[in-house]
Amino acid sequence: MRLKLLFRNVFRHKLRAFLTIVGICVAILAFGMLRTVISAWYAGVNASSSSRLITRNATSLIFPLPISYLEKIRGVNGVREVSYSNWFGGIYIDAKNFFVNFAVEPRSYFDLYPEFVLPEAQATAFFRDRKACVAGQKLAKRFGWSVGDTITLKGTIYPGNWDFVLQGIYHGKNAATDENQFFFHWSYLNESLKKNDPRRADQVGVYIIDLKHPDMAANVSEAVDALFRNSYAETLTETEKAFQMSFVSMTEAILTVIQIVSCVIIAIIMAVVANTMAMSVRERMGEFAVFKTLGFGGGYLSMLILGESMALSGIGGILGIALTFPAARAFAEAVGQFFPIFHVSLDTIFMDIGAAMAVGAVAAMIPMWRVIHIRIADGLGRTG
Amino acid sequence: MNVIEITDIVKSYRRGSQRIRVLEHISLTIANGEFLSLMGPSGSGKSTLLNLIAGLDQADSGSIRIGGTEISTLSETGLAAWRAGRVGFIFQFYNLIPVLTAYENIELPLMLTSLSKKARHAHVITALSLVSLQDRMDHYPRQLSGGQQQRVAIARAVVTDPTILVADEPTGDLDRQSAEDVLELMDQLCTQLGKTSVMVTHDPRAASRAHTLKYLEKGVLSDAPQAAVSECLQT
Numbered sequence A: 001m002r003l004k005l006l007f008r009n010v011f012r013h014k015l016r017a018f019l020t021i022v023g024i025c026v027a028i029l030a031f032g033m034l035r036t037v038i039s040a041w042y043a044g045v046n047a048s049s050s051s052r053l054i055t056r057n058a059t060s061l062i063f064p065l066p067i068s069y070l071e072k073i074r075g076v077n078g079v080r081e082v083s084y085s086n087w088f089g090g091i092y093i094d095a096k097n098f099f100v101n102f103a104v105e106p107r108s109y110f111d112l113y114p115e116f117v118l119p120e121a122q123a124t125a126f127f128r129d130r131k132a133c134v135a136g137q138k139l140a141k142r143f144g145w146s147v148g149d150t151i152t153l154k155g156t157i158y159p160g161n162w163d164f165v166l167q168g169i170y171h172g173k174n175a176a177t178d179e180n181q182f183f184f185h186w187s188y189l190n191e192s193l194k195k196n197d198p199r200r201a202d203q204v205g206v207y208i209i210d211l212k213h214p215d216m217a218a219n220v221s222e223a224v225d226a227l228f229r230n231s232y233a234e235t236l237t238e239t240e241k242a243f244q245m246s247f248v249s250m251t252e253a254i255l256t257v258i259q260i261v262s263c264v265i266i267a268i269i270m271a272v273v274a275n276t277m278a279m280s281v282r283e284r285m286g287e288f289a290v291f292k293t294l295g296f297g298g299g300y301l302s303m304l305i306l307g308e309s310m311a312l313s314g315i316g317g318i319l320g321i322a323l324t325f326p327a328a329r330a331f332a333e334a335v336g337q338f339f340p341i342f343h344v345s346l347d348t349i350f351m352d353i354g355a356a357m358a359v360g361a362v363a364a365m366i367p368m369w370r371v372i373h374i375r376i377a378d379g380l381g382r383t384g
Numbered sequence B: 001m002n003v004i005e006i007t008d009i010v011k012s013y014r015r016g017s018q019r020i021r022v023l024e025h026i027s028l029t030i031a032n033g034e035f036l037s038l039m040g041p042s043g044s045g046k047s048t049l050l051n052l053i054a055g056l057d058q059a060d061s062g063s064i065r066i067g068g069t070e071i072s073t074l075s076e077t078g079l080a081a082w083r084a085g086r087v088g089f090i091f092q093f094y095n096l097i098p099v100l101t102a103y104e105n106i107e108l109p110l111m112l113t114s115l116s117k118k119a120r121h122a123h124v125i126t127a128l129s130l131v132s133l134q135d136r137m138d139h140y141p142r143q144l145s146g147g148q149q150q151r152v153a154i155a156r157a158v159v160t161d162p163t164i165l166v167a168d169e170p171t172g173d174l175d176r177q178s179a180e181d182v183l184e185l186m187d188q189l190c191t192q193l194g195k196t197s198v199m200v201t202h203d204p205r206a207a208s209r210a211h212t213l214k215y216l217e218k219g220v221l222s223d224a225p226q227a228a229v230s231e232c233l234q235t
């Protein structure tokens, strides 16, 4: 009976309940989408491994490091494996088809990044063929590529048209893995440079170090940087997480604004639901006085109100969460190239649930206080 | 034996900085099974006195014993529990809960007891048959006439088998025939079920159905001036 009473009260004014639920639903949807944008922004940071270090030029990321550092880094105590990559910055047909493409040392790179999963046969083919490339499955799907296709990238940093044969399509080990990247042989790039622009040959963008144990991160970065101190290309070695974070922090201000907006949305809907609850309880003061007359306590009645408020925000919240998934999918399809990882995380769902519950609880506060304190005679109203 | 023993109660309300005396040293006893009607001009303090008897409010001084319990010393929660078990309420505007059916409205006071669902059902059905509304039990208040709503309210008032029934202008909002039905019911509750009832009314016709008449004016209680009542009855 208590639940029956609760739900009938929720839907007493159908239009009002409907509009409130729509409001909560939209607010939770907006909140969830903004949180998803934030986590998409941090996707690189979250996907980074604590056992990987990145060594780059200490002056700036735009300056390369000589390939000769490779063996020296490999010799540092605590280093299990080293790989390297160059940001290629190639364009596929049109600049708006942006995706990330790297020249890498294939064997060591795929060894260091086990989250890029490549079928055995494709891996072998990729490693063997000097002009081979691999792409993430989202990327391949986006352009309708299949294994065996020839893909031409127009170089921006390295001029010319570069032809690659797609030898493999990797998929991510989990949802946090970026499936929008493109890799090819560093040696293919380097050989061309040797022929056409020898000054730029034998250089890499960054070294990626895989540690024997994550605990050694501090010691190894220290040791690597010490190795090249006072050389013409000094290095800066940091964890992959810190490296990724340095990209995010460039846009930190925007993220802060998004965070604030997401909180403001929740605050606004709190005020709206609080108003709805206050209105609906004020109209029913007479009824609450009757309940009290019959012997029901203020506690019972305030729980009834809390329940009503929670039911409203619960229904709105569940609908909002349910809509977040298709909305995020549509959003990802529209702007997938900027947010390679755009999926609604479990954390976001928990935050949605928390926000909806907070809305329900806060909205019920004042009406609960009022119902506890109404005096029966006042509530019943005096009738002559 | 007296069920209600009121001795020397005083009640005042604060209005701004002033205190307004509404009841001046009132004493009253009501016997078991008695049907007492309280008359008096508007604003004379009838509802105030009724609320004190029903444990909805506290007097400034004096004693109120009901069925042997001194209620003027009970705490607010103590009073709430006492009301739930001992008092049946009938209001002028019925005060049914609009989102509950007739059946559920009658069941409501039983939610505060430890009765099983089955036992509650039996009580509700008995109360419904008492007011002859079994065929309307699934109707919501808005689907019932005023007289029917008041009968549901009476069923709700008696379903817990209370010691006393209090009614504040129970016929004030009803047409003549419905008022007759309600008064007939209240009379039955006293004579057949031995409920002690206190009814506040403006309506002399209603008052005449009671066994005893009391008259309240300017905070002082007296036996009803017969002349006034019979005069009203003739019109």
Ligand SMILES: Nc1ncnc2c1ncn2[C@@H]1O[C@H](COP(=O)(O)OP(=O)(O)O)[C@@H](O)[C@H]1O
Pocket (backbone or CB within 6 Å): A377, A378, A382, A383, A384, B013, B014, B015, B022, B040, B041, B042, B043, B044, B045, B046, B047, B048, B049
């Ligand atoms: N809660 C209250 N606060 C202040 N004054 C009140 C309150 N209840 C009643 N009164 C005053 O007490 C007097 C008696 O009221 P009431 O008992 O309702 O009279 P009746 O029921 O006889 O018409 C009136 O003057 C009324 O204004």
Ligand SMILES: [Mg+2]
Pocket (backbone or CB within 6 Å): A383, A384, B046, B047, B048, B168, B200
């Ligand atoms: Mg009154």
